[in-house]
Amino acid sequence: MKIFPVNTWRQRWLLLAVCWFGAAAAGYVLAADGGEEAEATVLTVNGEAVTVQEFEAAMSRERLATIRLFQSRYGAEYRQGFWQKEYGGQTPRDALRQKALEQITQLKVQQIAAKKAGLVKDITYGGFLKAREEENRRRQEDAGGGKVVYGPLKYGVEEYYQYTINNLLIRLQEWLSARELSPSPEAIAMFYQKNKDTLYKKSPSIQTKKLFVPDETEASRQIAQQAIEQAEHYHSLDLAAASMDAKVQLSEQVFDDESLRDDARYMPELLEAAQQLAPGKISGIIPVSAGYAVLQCLKREEGGYVSLEQVEEDIRSRLLEVDYEAWLKAEIRQAKVEIHQDVFDKLEVQD
Template structure:
């Protein structure tokens, strides 16, 4: 009797094992099928630009880059926070996914016409995305082998796909601009000087030097310990100093009435703000510099609090603001001039480009 029962149990266990194996096989088959479908989809062409293909994977990289900007756009315009169903929803007739895909396609078209220009100039032979992937694989193998051989490499041991793509794209644009200079992009010295006049207000303003006398009291001790009592005492001291300065009392005659040995000492120091000190000022004396630049010669500021210190400042001297000379910034002007002309050229190529979208592929692409 027991033997019969044991046989039945064994059969049941075997059936369960077979069922589990069947489920695993089915799931694996589905996963493999999904991967095959996805790979086939990634290898498909979503559009052509002057006959050159834009692959789904290539397009998807640009699409994912639009995710944050599009979310921000809809948040600012409609007060919408991205959540479930966001990309499929419509807000006053606007659809986030459609917007993102249009932006991604525009970028793909621009990049492709630049790559075509680079190919025409002999900078690159094959501008297809599969060729890029082969180049990426080759470069990463080279880097890995170099590291194994203790050779010096610059940059990462292994490039991520998007990083390497941008690296090649940026370098190609730099090389293109160098090739176009003096040919498709021509200019004279007068052109550069005229361009300098157009952009100097926004890019080349030069702040005049300002010299101040500052009276200050720091209310933390040598270990940077803070107490509200010290802060109140320091504030009262600087108020007395400001009162005397406002009354026209000579700075040299304003003495510190603190008892000997008291830590809250009033200090008087001259300070200059100019081009040479600008970086330091930005980091450690921004509020002081801002206030100083508002003062006319002889004018005294209100009390300023910055970095655990109270200040009163008086403007001693100041130069008028001006501009960096053309000679100082000529190379920068030239670079920006070439950038602008290059962008105009690319815009023209984009407008003239023949773009054909493969609707059956384009329409199926989502943000997943």
């Protein structure tokens, strides 16, 4: 047995949960079927035991990412003996075990914190498996009794693991956010002042004249180019259109904060061109659906800022995410991880 400090922050906790589920959905399950071997302790994190079965489940979640890493970095072929072959001084098996160690440490320190907070009583893998059996039994009894059952009638092991872990981590973050991680009003105000130009600035109100030439033909493109030349001569799209023999369509269009979502979705080319125009300026040819457009900016008013009161919850959420990451990094850095080396060294990966 030896002490092994783990201080690597690998992924944000919610993203990690999503990645776990994706790997599990791919069908990579390594965990032992049960018995004394499966219940043997691989390591402890701050005194909490991690069994072979729990650790191999963590290896399963990292399996696909490890294969892809060695394929992209070393051009490794996934075939018989892949896990034992050395690449760059390390075997995929050792890399997988290290990733699983980091993952399980990150998870376990959060489970321990949740247990201390009274959010959960049992954080052992055996307790989880028992809870799954009870949940599946209840669901089947409810379904047999004619009750409405939301979700699956029977949870798979990894499916239920993701469900329970994700919910627990959300509750832990909420619990911490109401206590030691709660951002102060001063921190919220400081974040607003520092980031309002990039995050909370309203879109300007841009009033434009739009000339549209239907059809996506070269002839239509030439008409649009002619309109630009005439508009620059007359300093007006209206006068340019009146001086041309070709049939073009004129209209006014306002781009502002209220229309921003629809503009970005349905006419991003026009929105981008309008945002670059100063009053009086004329755009180049803008290819749009079913033709070509030209814009002239008639009036532009800056939009100001969204008020602090309107974005306070958004800022609070952003700060909590940062603070939670910092808290978790510190917990991982201070975690006491004791590896049972004789058990750890026996962990293998099936091809």
